[in-house]
Amino acid sequence: MAKTCVKAQVIEQNTIAGDVFALIVAAPEIAAIARPGQFVHLRLADTLDPLLRRPFSIADCNAEQGTLTVIYRVVGRGTVLMTKLQAGDIIDCMGPLGKGFDLTAQRPLLIGGGMGLAPLVMLAKAFCSRPATILMGGRNEQELFWPEIYAGVCQNIHITTDDGSIGHRGFTVDLLPELLKQDKFDRIYACGPHAMLKGVAETAAYYGVPCQVSLEEYMACGVGACLSCTCAGASGKRHKVCTDGPVFWAEEVAW
Numbered sequence: 001m002a003k004t005c006v007k008a009q010v011i012e013q014n015t016i017a018g019d020v021f022a023l024i025v026a027a028p029e030i031a032a033i034a035r036p037g038q039f040v041h042l043r044l045a046d047t048l049d050p051l052l053r054r055p056f057s058i059a060d061c062n063a064e065q066g067t068l069t070v071i072y073r074v075v076g077r078g079t080v081l082m083t084k085l086q087a088g089d090i091i092d093c094m095g096p097l098g099k100g101f102d103l104t105a106q107r108p109l110l111i112g113g114g115m116g117l118a119p120l121v122m123l124a125k126a127f128c129s130r131p132a133t134i135l136m137g138g139r140n141e142q143e144l145f146w147p148e149i150y151a152g153v154c155q156n157i158h159i160t161t162d163d164g165s166i167g168h169r170g171f172t173v174d175l176l177p178e179l180l181k182q183d184k185f186d187r188i189y190a191c192g193p194h195a196m197l198k199g200v201a202e203t204a205a206y207y208g209v210p211c212q213v214s215l216e217e218y219m220a221c222g223v224g225a226c227l228s229c230t231c232a233g234a235s236g237k238r239h240k241v242c243t244d245g246p247v248f249w250a251e252e253v254a255w
């Protein structure tokens with residue numbers, strides 16, 4: 001697995017909505033080879049404090065400009081410190097890490113819940129001439145700032161919220177059977193909460209559509225050394241999400 005560790009300069013940081021931020025850093029060596037679904041491991045300061053090392057999915061990548069974008073929600077001390085980063089600051093950036101998505105779909109359906117929508121931005125862009133459809137869900141309208149981000153890169157956008165404040169009221173997976181009956185999707189790509197992924201995997205299997213899922217697990221090292229990220233595999237073997245994934249075929253996972 002080709003990966004590198006670089007000192008990355010912050011280009012800019014913007015608030016997307018409430019406690020969600022987009023951080024753009026210059027890391028040309030990583031941007032040149034990153035694939036949708038891979039992640040980077042960031043360290044904010046010269047310290048051994050594990051709270052200051054974090055994995056972030058790559059939300060966007062510009063190989064020509066040599067930049068990477070991560071979209072993150074503030075969830076604790078590490079991400080609070082991250083919000084203080086300004087243009088010109090330097091952070092450690094290791095990547096690209098993990099295995100990315102299969103890109104052979106001709107008729108892709110992307111499904112994302114909450115912050116699981118972040119890695120699917122780069123995936124949607126990768127399909128360019130094969131317009132993707134996206135089904136997205138969140139708790140409420142405030143959480144669903146994603147349609148603007150996906151507007152230029154997905155042909156069709158379907159929205160669900162738990163409270164019905166925007167889009168269909170209910171769970172994301174509720175809309176899936178109808179979409180699969182309406183259109184001949186040849187791949188499903190999903191990222192989000194475990195319960196959503198399980199529902200997507202079961203529905204995809206029922207309709208016979210190959211499905212990949214991107215799993216979110218706590219990761220301490222990001223490179224296969226600490227075993228903090230393992231999940232149960234369908235074969236009985238445990239997978240390391242950081243190196244065997246984070247993207248898996250749905251049938252590889254024990255749900």
Ligand code: FES
Nearest residue numbers: 222224226227242
């Ligand atoms: Fe350490 Fe996966 S994060 S083994």
